[in-house]
Amino acid sequence: MPEPATLVEKILARAAGRARVRPGELITVKVDLAYAHDSSGPRRWRPMLEALGTGLWDPEKVVLVSDHYVPAVDAESAEILKGVRAFVRDYGVGRFFDMEGIGHLVLPDHGLIQPGMVIAGGDSHTPMAGAFGTYAAGYGATDMAAIAATGETWLAAPRTLRVELEGELQPGVAAKDVMLSLCKRLGLDNAFAAVEYAGSVVARMSMPERMVLCNMAAELGAESGVVAPDAVTFAYLAERGRPVADEAAALALASDPGAEFAAVHRIDVSRLAPQIAAPHAPSNTDDVSAFEGVVIDQAYIGACVGAKIEDLRMAAEVLRGRRVAPGVRLLVAPASTRTTELASREGVLTTLLAAGAHLLPSGCGACAGYGAGVLAPGEVCISSTNRNFRGRMGAADAQVYLGSPYAVAAAAAAGRIVDPRAYLSAGRAAA
Amino acid sequence: MSEPAQGGRAFVFGDDIDTDLLAPGAYMKSSPDELASHCLEALDPDFARTVRPGDVVVGGRNFGLGSSREQAAVSLVRLGVSAVLAASFARIFWRNAMNLGLPALTLEPADLARIGQGDRLAVAAEAGEVRNLTRGEVYATAPVPPHLMAMIRDGGLIPHLKRRFASAAKEPRAPASGVAA
Numbered sequence: 001m002p003e004p005a006t007l008v009e010k011i012l013a014r015a016a017g018r019a020r021v022r023p024g025e026l027i028t029v030k031v032d033l034a035y036a037h038d039s040s041g042p043r044r045w046r047p048m049l050e051a052l053g054t055g056l057w058d059p060e061k062v063v064l065v066s067d068h069y070v071p072a073v074d075a076e077s078a079e080i081l082k083g084v085r086a087f088v089r090d091y092g093v094g095r096f097f098d099m100e101g102i103g104h105l106v107l108p109d110h111g112l113i114q115p116g117m118v119i120a121g122g123d124s125h126t127p128m129a130g131a132f133g134t135y136a137a138g139y140g141a142t143d144m145a146a147i148a149a150t151g152e153t154w155l156a157a158p159r160t161l162r163v164e165l166e167g168e169l170q171p172g173v174a175a176k177d178v179m180l181s182l183c184k185r186l187g188l189d190n191a192f193a194a195v196e197y198a199g200s201v202v203a204r205m206s207m208p209e210r211m212v213l214c215n216m217a218a219e220l221g222a223e224s225g226v227v228a229p230d231a232v233t234f235a236y237l238a239e240r241g242r243p244v245a246d247e248a249a250a251l252a253l254a255s256d257p258g259a260e261f262a263a264v265h266r267i268d269v270s271r272l273a274p275q276i277a278a279p280h281a282p283s284n285t286d287d288v289s290a291f292e293g294v295v296i297d298q299a300y301i302g303a304c305v306g307a308k309i310e311d312l313r314m315a316a317e318v319l320r321g322r323r324v325a326p327g328v329r330l331l332v333a334p335a336s337t338r339t340t341e342l343a344s345r346e347g348v349l350t351t352l353l354a355a356g357a358h359l360l361p362s363g364c365g366a367c368a369g370y371g372a373g374v375l376a377p378g379e380v381c382i383s384s385t386n387r388n389f390r391g392r393m394g395a396a397d398a399q400v401y402l403g404s405p406y407a408v409a410a411a412a413a414a415g416r417i418v419d420p421r422a423y424l425s426a427g428r429a430a431a
Numbered sequence: 432m433s434e435p436a437q438g439g440r441a442f443v444f445g446d447d448i449d450t451d452l453l454a455p456g457a458y459m460k461s462s463p464d465e466l467a468s469h470c471l472e473a474l475d476p477d478f479a480r481t482v483r484p485g486d487v488v489v490g491g492r493n494f495g496l497g498s499s500r501e502q503a504a505v506s507l508v509r510l511g512v513s514a515v516l517a518a519s520f521a522r523i524f525w526r527n528a529m530n531l532g533l534p535a536l537t538l539e540p541a542d543l544a545r546i547g548q549g550d551r552l553a554v555a556a557e558a559g560e561v562r563n564l565t566r567g568e569v570y571a572t573a574p575v576p577p578h579l580m581a582m583i584r585d586g587g588l589i590p591h592l593k594r595r596f597a598s599a600a601k602e603p604r605a606p607a608s609g610v611a612a
Contacts, residue, residue: 026576039459040499048589052596069460076460124499124523140501140527142588149592154578188447189493191522221496223522281447368498369456389451389497396455396473 004256006160007228008194011135011253015118023159023262024192029118034147035063036122037103038070038080039370042087044141045148049091057151060094063112065103068370070363101336101362104128104215104304108207109338111242115229115250120147125304125386127217131210132237133229133253135194138218158194158223159262160255161186165201167270172421174314175205175212176306176384176404178267180275183219184285186265193262194224196255201269202227207236208310215305216386219282228254274420276382277402280390288407291417298381299324299412300393301405302333302360303367306384309342311335311405315384316351318409318423324356325415331373333360355413366393375400382411438551438564439485439513444474446491450524453495453503467506484511487552489543491517494535495524504528504535514554516561516572518543529579532587536561542570556583 005013005020013020015029036045041064049055056062064084072078081098088096097106104125107113115133119126122144129136137155139147147153165178178201195217202210210227217225227233229250237244244250255261273287301307301315312334324330332352334340340362343349353359366373367385374394375381381393381400388400401417410420452473458466471478488507494517495503504527507515514534528535534556542561546552551564557580561570575583585591 026578040501044501051589052592054596074460080460122499124497126499138499138523140499140504140523140530142501142530143526146530146588146592156576188496189519189521191493191519191525221493221521368459369451370459374457387451387497389449391455391457391473392451392497394457 004258004260006255006259006261007133007196007226007253008135008158008160008224009259011116011118012157014116015135021157023157025157026154027157028152028154030152031061031120031147032117033061033063033112034120034144035065035103035107036144037064037068038066038084039068040122040141040144042084043080045145046087048142048145049149052149054149056091056093056148059092061151062093062148063095063097063107064088064093065097065106066099067102067363068368070099071361099337099363101334101339102304102364105308105335105339108132108211109240109336111237111240114237114242115233115244116253120144120153124218125215127222127225128211128215128304130214130217130224130226131207132233133227133250135224135226137223156192158192160196161190161193161222162196162198162255162261162264164199164264164266165197165269166199166266167201167268169201169269169272172406172424173272173274174404174406175209177272177275178269179213179216179219180277180282180285180402181272183216183277183283186220188219188221188281188283190221191223193222194226195220195222197225197227199266203230205232206310207232208308212305216282219386274404274407276407276417277388279388279399279401282387282402288403288417288419291401292419294401294417295380296328296382296411296416297379298373298375299328299330299408300366300373300381300383300385301331301408302365302373302383303385304335305386306405307333307335307339309339309348311384312339312343312348312352314405315409316348317425318406318420319355319413320351322355322413324412328412328415330355330357330412331360331366332357333365333371333373334362337362369393382408382417384408438553438562439487440483441487441489441546441548441550441552442475442478442482443489443546443548444471444491446493447496448490448494450495450497450500450503454500454506459500459502463502463505463509466502467509470506470510479510482510482512485513486511487554488512488515489517489546490515491540491543492519494520495528496521499523501527501531504531504533508533514556516543516546516554529583530588532583534583536575537573538570556580
C-alpha cells in the first residue's frame, strides 16, 4: 500500500519521475503545457532565447495568447502585438489565440487543460487551470523563457492547504464571495502552498465556479489552487471535443484518505453574505452591509475571474428591467469573444446594453490598468475583478472595491454599494 | 553581486509591497528605464531618483505579492538595488528576483525591525548575513538553496543556463536545468 498523498503531490511526483514527493522537497518537473501572453511572453522571451541560441523545447506544448494590449490603442501596444505574431511565426508556436480573449478562459474553453497536467503560465492567475485537477502555477518571464527552452523547471514541492466548503450558497452569493471571505480568513501570504478545494459545495459547482476558486488562489499567495477531477470536469471537456482519455486515472488523482494536509479549513457557506473587499487589498473584506452607501463613479465587469458568460448572466439577472444610475458608468469587458457571442445569442448582452452598459473589447483591460476603463484620481469603482492594489486600475488614489458580478451590477443600478440580494427576483417584491 | 565595503543605504518599506507599486501598470508599455523611474512612487515619490547602486530595499511580510510581472524585480535591478530583504516573499517575485541575480533574502522580523531608513547595510548573500554598519549589528538570513546560490553567482538564470548548455554540449547526458545537477 503506497503512502497516502495529496492531489498536488501525486501530480508533481509523476512530473518529477518519482514515487512520491514531500512538501519542501526540491524537485525538477517536466512541464506539460506552457503558456504566456503579449505582456509577459514573446517581447521578453525572444532576447533570452537568442542569448541561449535555442528554440522552443516543444512548439506543440507552448501556447501564446494576446490578451493584455488588445486591441492596440497606440503605436507601442501595436508594436507589442505585432511582435507576438512575428514570434509565433519565427518559432513555430503550435497554438496562438490572437485577441480571442483572456488566456485563462480561452485555453480551458478549447479543452487544452487536462487533468494531471503540470502547467506553467506567464501570469499570476495561471492557477485558474487547477480547476481541472492540474498543478498550474504562474511564473515570471525569465522562468517562462527557460521553461519554453527546456520544458522543465525546479520547485519546492508545496504544502497543501485543504478548504472544505459545506452547506449551501444562498441566492445572490457566488464563488467570488467565498474567495473574498477566504482572502480575509487565510490572508494573502500563503507562499509555497497549494490550496485544494473540496466538500459538497465544490462537488456541486460548475467548472466556471471552480475556476473562480482556483483563480483567486493567486490572491491567497498560493502557487496553485486545485480541485479533484470528477464527472463535472469530464463533461466540460467532452463538450469541448477533448474528452479525458483515461477517466479512471484522473479520478485516482484525488487526495488519498489519510493524506497529510498542512491545514484543513472546514467552512459552512450557508450563512455567507455577499462580500466586498475595500481598497487596497482583496483581504480587506467584510459583509456588504459594512459598505452599503459608498457612492461609486464606475462599475466594472471584467477579467478572467469576473467576466465569463456565467458572470454576465449574474449581472443581467440584476439589471433586467433596470437602468444604470445617473452619473455612474457601467463597463462590461467580456472575458472572451466567445463569451460576447454567447451573451449576444442568449439576450444577456441586450439586457446589459438596455440598462446602459458600455461594451468593451475582450481582454484583461482595466483590471491590470492596461486597457480601457482606468480610473482618475479620487474616483471610486466597484469591480468584479480579483485585485484592488493601490494604483492597479489607474490613479494611485483611485478607490477600488471588489465584489461579485451581482454586487457590481446592483451597485451600478443604485449608484452606491448595496446588498445585491434585494435586486434579485426573490427580493424584487421587497426592493 | 556588488558588495560595497561601505555598504548600501537601506530604503525601508512596510508589509505587502505589491507588484503594482513596484511596476505600475500604466507604464508597463514603456522602456524598462522609464518604468523603473516610477518604481514605488505611490509610497515614496523620491525613491527612484534618490536610490543609488548598491542600496538595499527592506520590506516586511509578503514582499512582491500580486502580478507575475518580472518588471517589478527588473525595475529594482535597473535602479541598482543590490538586494531585497524581507520577512517573507511572494513566490513569483522571489523567483523573479533570484532569476535576475538579485538576492531576495529572508530575515527574522525582529532583525528587520532594527533596520532604520538610511542605515548602511553590507549584504553577504553567500555567507548568509547582513551587517548593519550603522548600528554595528549582524543579522542572519534564511539559507538559500545551493542551486539558487549557484545561479546568482552566474548572474541569473539565463547566464546560468548558458553555462549549463555549454557543458551539456560537452557531456551530452547532463541535464539542461534544474536542481539535480
